[in-house]
Amino acid sequence: MRLNRITTNSAVKLIGTSLTFSNNSVHHSGSKGFEFDYSGFEAISNNTIDNNALHAMELPATAINTIGTGNTFTCASGYGIDVNSGDISTPITWKKQTVSYYINVGININANLTIEEETILKFGSSGTIDVGYSNNAVLTAVGSTINPIIFTSSATTPAAGVWEGINLWDNSDNTIFDYCEFQYAGKGSSATRAAIKSFGSTFTVSNSKFKFCGGWGVYNDANTVFTNTSNTFEACNLGTVGFD
Known part of the structure; x- marks a missing residue:
């Protein structure tokens, strides 16, 4: 048809x-x-x-x-x-497509979400992802050397800190980002703003790149357990990794 x-x-x-x-x-x-x-x-x-x-x-x-x-x-x-719209309560996978995903809402992940390699997610100014806020949840984003997963801005001419970022809550243990890129996140004026912000999560980021963050690349509160392996940080306004 x-x-x-x-x-x-x-x-x-x-x-x-x-x-x-x-x-x-x-x-x-x-x-x-x-x-x-x-x-x-x-x-x-x-x-x-x-x-x-x-x-x-x-x-x-x-x-x-x-x-x-x-x-x-x-x-x-x-x-x-x-x-x-954005409440995920059952395990799902977001597949790589021939175009990007555009997100200008809050995505609440309260189950397991897997994102395939080479997927591109573009965020508007109100776009954010919250993992494990009210239920146990795991975000698994595993790319590869040649096909990373990209979290970036949807703006035509983006600047540092034009979208919120990813929040990991204390029900999001075992979340993993491997071969990912985070660009232009960390919106706002808070001293804790970051591309990834953790509130008591146990999570891993490896082989990933943080670029043009409006705040930190990663910010962790005192209850976070963060495994940081072979990551690079470029032009993050407040620094690479911040802690309470």
């Missing part, structure tokens, strides 16, 4: 239901290719979604894992997959 030249609205909009969508194409909508509220895909695979005015799709954080394989997304600069 081909959906083509829908002039003002998203090509497909779902409200409170789910969809199986395979071997189709969506082109030239006046808004997004797909727009979901709290819905998701039963399956989506082997589709081409391109040349839409805005994002290829908009859907909640809990439904990102329903995006399957073999899809080709092509978007103008500044668009990709828009994550529109």
Whole structure:
């Protein structure tokens, strides 16, 4: 099936239901290719979604894992997959896509979230990730030397400290970042602002890069156990690793 030249609205909009969508194409909508509220895909695979005015799709954080394989997304600069809400309460995986994920909301991770290598997440000024605030949760972000996972700003011309960062709470033990890059995080004026901020977590960061942080690369409170292995820090305004 081909959906083509829908002039003002998203090509497909779902409200409170789910969809199986395979071997189709969506082109030239006046808004997004797909727009979901709290819905998701039963399956989506082997589709081409391109040349839409805005994002290829908009859907909640809990439904990102329903995006399957073999899809080709092509978007103008500044668009990709828009994550529109953010409570994760069951274990899921966010897969690498041909476009970036765009996050301008708070993502609350209260279960296990795995992010695949080569995934790019771009954050707006209100974008943040909180891990283990109210329930046990683990964030596993393992990239590779040639395919790191990138956490960065969605701004056209970003500067240090334009998005919040990642908060690890005391229910987030065993969270791991390996071969990741953190860019332009650490928004605000607090002395504890950082790309990664820990409140009593036991976590590991290895083989990763911190660049242009508005505060620290990593900030840990007194109850944190932080394993820091083979990481590099560049132009972080308050320093590399801060402690209470």
